[in-house]
Amino acid sequence: MRKIHDFHGGIHPVENKHQSLHTPIRDAGIPAELTLPLSQHIGAPATPLVAVGERVLKGQLVAEATGLVSAALHAPTSGTVTAIEPRPIAHPSGLPAPCLVIASDGEDAWCELPPPCSFETLERPELLARIRAAGIAGMGGAGFPAAVKLGLKPGTQVETLIINGTECEPYITADDILMRERAAQIVRGAQILAHLVAPAETVIGIEDNKPEAIAAMCAAAEGTGIEIAVFPTKYPSGGEKQLIELLTGKQVPSGGLPMDVGVVCQNVGTAAAVADAVEHGRPLISRITTVTGAAVDEPQNFEVLLGTPMSHLLALAGYRAADNPRLVMGGPMMGFTVPDPGVPIVKTTNCILAPSAQELPAPPPAQACIRCGLCAEACPASLLPQQLYWFARGREFEKAEAHNLFDCIECGACSYVCPSNIPLVQYYRAAKAEVLQMRRDAQKAEHSRQRFEARQERLEREEAEKEARRAARKQAAEEKARRAADAGSGEADPVQAAIERAQARKAAQAAGAASEENPLQKLEKTVVTTRERLEKAEAKLAQARSEGADHIAALETGVEKTRAKLAAAEQALQDYQAQQTPAEPAPAGDAAQAAIQKAMAARAAQANKSPLEKARDNLEKLEARLAKSEARLAESRAAGEEEKIVEALASSVERLQEKVAAARAELAAEES
Amino acid sequence: MADVSYRELSLNGLWKNNPAIVQLLGLCPLLAVTSSVVNAIGLGLATTLVLVISNTSVSLIRNIVSDAVRLPAFVMIIASAVTCIELLMQAYTYELYQILGIFLPLITTNCVILGRADGFACKHSLLPAMYDGLIMGLGFALVLVFLGALRELAGSGALFANMDLLFGPVAANWKIVVVDDYQNFLLAILPPGAFIFTGLIIAVKNIIDARIDARRAALREKPVKGSKRVRVTGTIS
Amino acid sequence: MALMRVTSPHAHGPLSTSAVMQQVLLATVPGVLVLTAFFGFGTLVNIAFAALLAVSFEALALKLRGRPPGFYLGDCSALVTAVLLGIALPPYSPWWLIAVGIAAAILMAKHLYGGLGYNPFNPAMVGYVVLLISFPVQMTSWAPPRGAGEVPGLLEALRACFTPGSFDAITMATPLDVLKQNDALLVRDLWAQSPQFGRWAGLGWEWANLAFLAGGLWLLYRRIFTWHAPVAMLAVIALMAALFYDGGSSASGGSPLFHLLSGATMFGAFFIVTDPVTSAVSVRGRLVYGALVGLLVYLIRVFGNYPDAVAFAVLIMNFAAPFIDQYTQPRTYGHAGTGDGK
Amino acid sequence: MIELLVQHPLLAALLALVGLGAVFGALLGYAAVRFRTEGNPIVEQINAILPQTQCGQCGHPGCRPYAEAIAAGEDINKCPPGGQAGIEALAQLLDREVVPLDDEHGEEKVPQVAFIREDECIGCTKCIQACPVDAILGAAKHMHTVIASECTGCDLCVEPCPVDCIDMIPQAQTLQTWHWELPDTSNRGADIIATDAGEAA
Structure with missing residues (x-):
């Protein structure tokens, strides 16, 4: 039995978990329309690979990961892509985000999947590729792409692999029921993850308020060498940093990653999805979501396709909209309100909470902070929440930062215990956002300053050049005048000057005639340089293809364009030559004359x-x-x-x- | 400098830039000796006199003393003036001299005096400097007396007690008992009371100023918004 | 239907500010009962009149500051201030004494600084100290306890309050005062001679202190505050008393038990030092804060001018609370070192 | 000598005071020479606070000239894009009083970005010449466009446009820039609001 450490603070809110545990996981079926937000994870949004009107099959890759931190998207069922456009998504702002909309055809026809295989036979990069291809993003709530977390730098040694089955938020039972019903799959997923990161030990952490899940997991983990660690229930022990401290006694350094203390942490849901992806080649297209709260008649857990509208699930659970003043995605501590029940389920939707007004009453007016210190006692990050509150409220953001504002995990424990009902978390969120905004603004200001100064410099230089030219001209004129004066025995002769001017003009014209060859040379040069550029681009493209880099498409279009340019340049050259051969160059003056006329x-x-x-x-x-x-x-x-x-x-x-x-x-x- | 307006000087010293409740200079004597009207008058007069003398002398020597050593020179002048006053008080109002005690010599370090010497007198000619000293001293003394009256009233329920210390036997029965059978409210007499009452006076002054400003602002015309813009990009052809 | 948009957390714990204040009020009941039993109805009259005044002053101040009085009066903080001051004042105080004290507490110490939560000094203690330095005579005479003299009834108590001068005759020095003034007798003899002393400390005082201790323990049990500050304060008082106790000579400062059960020790430890607004915040900070209050209480009691010192000690430490906070910041998760002063 | 001083305390006092005066005077004079501050680094710090929109609303051609003017004693409330927050930052840096924005120089607006209605643009390049940060791209007789990420929202390009095809559009809020606002505590007297509990449409 391993030693269970403790972390500072924490609270014990009413759990309300039993309501949704009466029935087994229920299949939510296929809704008529699925809305897949292109960004369901932390990092860059995925890039759509399908066009509107295209038919897609279940499990087909419809949007690929772009950039390092990103995750792919797959069609949750077969159907037709009807739109790729901004739609409201599950986000507290209620702002729309780009989504891929699929009208399901009800056939639920799978695309061709890679053959099932056993993970022991796969090499590490291949395993990782499968997980990446399956588009798995942390299912616990944060949604960090799993493959990124698992793609360790070579040479790192993982001490502990933690599978997080804590689920400390009240109301949510998605992981609980998953562990009860699919313990074997989770354990296989954990084995795959262990195979991948080769830790010294693998631990599955579960709070002691889930006895059935613990029993099921213990039975499934029998003989695999995976340890099931059980610890007392306390919110927020499911927070990654808190769980790591609970199980290992180590603290993740501020601003660092669990890997810095040799820990990799994954959610049980993620483990199950990994098992599915590796063994059956099935991408992440569905998840377990709890629908609960007093405003639904039958709180329960659903296995639901990603992109299903929340209203679909709520209807299945017997939703009474009239009783429900706010709809929360996630739990009551860290979940956020969604503006509309029509928003889709995404990879991170572990719970839809539809409380009645009595159950979670509207926040009462905030009273004055009496510095009671309960927040500091409850804070799992050992911060001084009320100091942060004063600083945030007084907009003294530097001081808030100095008091480690950015170590706040926004768990809500401080607001929960606050006797004065101060919306502390809102203050911290706003303060963090303001600090980030200020940093962005400072950056932008600095950038603008540089551009402004560069522009001023350029203008000055141009002015100086102009001035210099004018001075030179003036000097030349004076010189000439003096020479003329010298020649004309001390008398400035306007006639002489005029003659000279005319001569100069003639000379200039002659020079212009001499440079008549120039257009031809120029065109030739263009052809040559364009050809060179094309060759270079083609080489780059070939290299990129061989390496399988991301930007092939961009390179291809580049080559295409260069080729077109080359063709145009060659054409122009030929035209010019054709024009040149029959007729001698027309007198230079003619064109100008014509224009003037x-x-x-x-x-x-x-x-x-x-x-x-x-x-x-x-x-x-x-x-x-x-x-x-x-x-x-x-x-x-x-x-x-x-x-x-x-x-x-x-x-x-x-x-x-x-x-x-x-x-x-x-x-x-x-x-x- | 000829462009000194005496009206402006008076307004500054008595109200707008009052040394005691706006500049908050010379707080030490202000808080320590204003427990009664007679103390306040005594110290106020002494300070005013010193101010006039010091401003006058500083103004006289302002072109002779070099900038680097001006402060020691000023302090010397002030110290001499204070000593004279102290000797005078010792001679004519001995009891009051004893009550005021250390605060008489401490006038030397009163920031009002050095402040006026350095801030005004050493830049202005004789008459304005002298007038400034007088007005600033009066402004200071007025606050002193007002504070003293408030504290005496709150502390002992009477006004103008012991005026004979300053004005001789004639003033022996100037005392006015406002509240009979008053339980002495020591807090007002003790230094905390001085802080509290000074705070109240400053608050009242700020309220009055705010009212005046609001009335003026209502009368003043609003300038055109954004009328002062310039082009940063030169002429546009 | 429009859905609400609020930040998380959506759940809230059961505690509220007014509930905290009501618990504190409730916890003073045993102490007040014991005081009434030993010293008569004076304390009750004090509390009732103080409460009336406090609520009126609070409402007035809120009105002047443009805040809705109904909402802010609901937090009961004015009542707590009134009850604490009422307990601290000598029984049978004249009405004007209470009025000045409450005015200083509510108007000066509380609302001049911005109301509940913004006051750097404990309002009840400011009121008490203003009275103590302004009216030392009235403030240091205490009614004789039952057993040492006749205890006046309710009517007499009311008369004492509203017709000043009628009750001056029957007051006595408090045990702390007696011990302080003593420079001739051994403690044992003093004990035998003076009617004010009881079994361990002052007659009546010891039981009042134990009653306040009981109330404090109940508050601890209800998790209204943490044990750190009161325990630190009591421990330091006991330690100091034990260190300086010389067995009872005529210059003795009194035994540890005497100090723990005398004057406002327990009342101060559980009802004044624990005032969250004006004390240090972190756990370590509260230990330091409580300990220094204890130290000051002992030093002023034994070596200072005033017989009891809780109010002064608390006010002095109120000054220091932000400073203590600055140097006792807890180490944030994931940070090395203590994060002191950064 | 000493005897003389003992006999004439007045002389002793005088000498002591003059001596002290001389010593401290010398010290002050030395310090004034030794610790003379060089240059004026404050301008850089002020310039770092100014928003660098280069809009000229302060009456100076660009932010840096205004920073220099502030360092020379000009009012700090002439920068509408910096807004009240900017004034507060300047006040703190310079230890001056916080004053409200002077609306002779314009009002604080939400951040904007210029937008050229491209089918109306005639390619006159006037806006390009007006732009202080070269954020407009285009050539003579060719349609211009604003590089939104470089635009400071100074609106200097609006007026020169002969066909009024430039609009100032408030910067759109995106999922990346959206955030919870600080709870509103300004109207505590009138009605008390715990959070910004608003209603979504």
């Missing part, structure tokens, strides 16, 4: 035009612009674009209308 003609035409015509022209032009603007406005209104843009457009239309009106008035005045 044209301009003069235009001006004459303009002058010939009566004011009436001018006004009419003007009005026509303006009306055309107005029509265009109006069309754009209507378009943006129809597309439901953001209010501000529509407003901006509307105001510009108004301006144009005014101008048109003015032009009309002018025209009328002219006509009369």
